[in-house]
Amino acid sequence: MTVLLFLEQMLNGLQLGVTLFLLAAGLTLVFGIMNMVNLAHGSLYMMGAYLCATFAQWSGNFFLAVLLALPVVALIGLAVEIVALRTLYARDHLDQVLATFGLILFFNELVKIVWGPVAIFMDIPPLLAGRVEFIPGAPYPVYRLAVLAVGLAVAAFLWWLITRTRLGMLIRAGAANREMVGALGVDIRLLFTLVFGLGAALAGLAGMIAGPLYVVEIGMGDAILIKTFVVIVIGGIGSIRGAFVAALIVGMVDTFGRVLPSAAGLPAALAEMMTYILMAAILFWKPRGLFPVMG
Amino acid sequence: MAALDRRHVFVVTLLALFALLPIAAQLADQPFYIGQFRRILIFAIAAISLDLILGYGGMVSLGHAAFFGIGAYVVGILNHHAAEETLFLGLLPGSRNVLITWPLAMLVAAASAGLIGLVSLRTSGIYFIMITLAFAQMVYFFFVSLSAYGGDDGLRFPGDTVIAGLIDTQDDIAFYYAVFAVLAGVLYLCQRMIESRFGLVIQGCRENERRMQAIGFPTFRYRLACFTIAGGIAGLAGALFAAHESYISPSIMHWTRSGDLIVMVVMGGMGSLIGPVVGATVFLLMEKLLPDYTEHWPVVFGPVLLLIVLFAKRGIFGWLRPREHRRAAP
Amino acid sequence: MQRPDALLEVHGLTKRFGGIVASDELSLAVPEGEIHAVIxxxxxxxxxxxxxxxxxxxxxxxxxxxxxxDLTHLPMAARARRGLARSFQITSIFRGFTALDNVAMAIQAHDGHSFRFWARARSDPRLREPARAILAEVGLDGxxxxxxxxxxxxxxxxxxIAMALATRPRLLLLDEPMAGMGREESARMVELLRRLKGRETILIIEHDMDVVFALADRITVLVYGxxxxxxxPDEIRANAEVRQAYLGEDDHA
Known part of the structure; x- marks a missing residue:
């Protein structure tokens, strides 16, 4: 593998990593603070992609579409939280698995009814089309760089939110000890709803910016959801920092796992396995992930 | 105790209905139903095996379809090599003899479950759910990558498996009764196991694992054994399924299949052995019949599932249980 | 203080949680047959x-x-098999099982391995009969x-307590057995403990000083680990340091 190809793949890995981080950030908080399994997080990713694709068709402007779709996904997330999930916090994990599995069925079929079974291909917005010679000799797609930038910007924003604001302090406290936050006199319901809305918006955003890169299709959320789970588990449930580090690791492993085996003549599906082997190895030594949140 | 009798009547009636089904289907000139219900019985076995860990052991595994798939692939691969007269890995000949292929399928599935359990059972709660899911994905992609056996597209193999020189799986009715016999055997053996010392230990771990350790049980090895046994039975169900379809593909171990199995167990009533049988029957009939009314039935079924979870957790069989036998709320 | 024949000997036990020292160079010894209270x-x-x-x-x-x-590095279950039994401060039982099942489970834990898949455990007299006897002993036969x-x-x-007894322990660790009990219930529990006195070796944590001074052979006072x-008991009552650190500031009974 040449150095140029290596650098290019590294950027691809980073870009996949930050996309995973967008999904993982919200979900790890839901898992950590609410001790809740939510399988339907990938559905919000899918809804984000579909809404954005539709708004882009209507308005002809990708950026406007993102601005329109973001609050809608957040609202869908809030609705799901209030209608379905709120009653499930106190239930056991099995109930949560089943109920959110039901939500996946619902959302996948809903999309089929509204948008039909055919996949949608989104265009890369003209402003971000083309390539730049970011690395001399290896022109790199501008749009992918933009995705990378958005992901890093969100990471920075979350870092600020979590470490520098009162809301962030409550979130951190909630991840470590739920009862304590309640004892502080904070409306824990409202905190949960806010966190869930934020997570929904981030998942939707991930879907929106992934739209032009991949295909907008039914079930697109399920595949990436499981990778997101891997990220969260490797990073340590409830840890944003862990999610960030693990997202980059998984992004890299997945990307290089795709390139290297095919170079060596091995089947491509091994790439998919690599991520899980990595996870098994990490959990064998650290059953609570790389950055365990003290409970 | 009247309610207890009601349960026994229910179990006997259900099994009798299954036993009479091929005759009824023949009389009604609807032989199509024989295959349909054979499929149901096979999934019932898989659901029972999941219930051992889910309902009795309290381990929420979201990767159980992997063991089902492994069992199916063992049978499929051996049949494939037997038909092609080639060697597996250049070493082992294939086989169509179910006295070889089915036990082997169980064994390989159980061994895989043992290995996966060894890592997974070190964790608990959400981690356990996520890890079983991730391992199942790993197995899924492993079979996707096996291009020699069809990769993503799966593998069709000649389905003339002969059971011990007596029963031909091509013979619809004979094969149905073979599956029925396996189901009955699994039900009986599991019932004995659940009431045995081992079974009580597993249920004790569900109720209060910390307490189990405090009174002196090294709980890990018992839970691992239970996980392994459940994997083996799921593998057996997978073996039957491969023979039933004469076709294997990675899609039978897609993670949503694991989700379906959980739905079957809970819908029927977990923590009972007949519950998963009921659940598998209802779920698969629904999956078959509802699309006749609307192809968009999941849009209804999804929220219904949510409602079941919120309001009817005991499942169908649970309604038949006397109150004092229900699990107390935690 | 250390007796060579003590059943339990703890030496220099130290445990920190972050900045908090929960056990600080803690040493104590419990000889066979003693009720030892930790207050x-x-x-x-x-x-x-x-x-x-x-x-x-x-x-x-x-x-x-x-x-x-030396038990220091053994896991919980192994210690239990060697004869350490424990009751929890927050009740820890098998809530979905019958009372008899609860106790029979504890008997089973000490009756060989449980990789037995065939015989019905609920009709096994080796488990049920001793379990019934112990239930009767703690007054739960009905x-x-x-x-x-x-x-x-x-x-x-x-x-x-019945579950702990069913493991035929050499030492009972009782963590506030009377926590959350009403007056009548407490009296029944004290009566039970009194019956065990002299027969079992017990290390007990208890807040009720009347109970502690009535039951304990010896008392260890913990402050900040x-x-x-x-x-x-009479020595502890007379100890100036204890009075100041503990009894004096809060002479609740």
């Missing part, structure tokens, strides 16, 4: 001590010797077939 204000590290003895928490330093063997979750709080605490005094 101290809230946060003195009493439950942490029990958790370390039972094997739930690993100490940072120090050793735990039991019946002549409750054998009730689901444990439906027992009263006091009965659940009695059941917990340190054992500031150990002695007979």
């Amino acid at each position: 101290g204000p809230n946060g003195a590290g009493k439950t942490t001590l029990i958790a370390q003895l039972a094997g739930e928490i690993r100490p940072d330093a120090g050793t735990i010797r039991f019946a002549g063997a 409750r054998a077939d009730m689901i444990a979750a439906n027992l009263s709080h006091g009965e659940q605490r009695q059941l917990e 340190r054992a500031i005094a150990t002695g007979r």
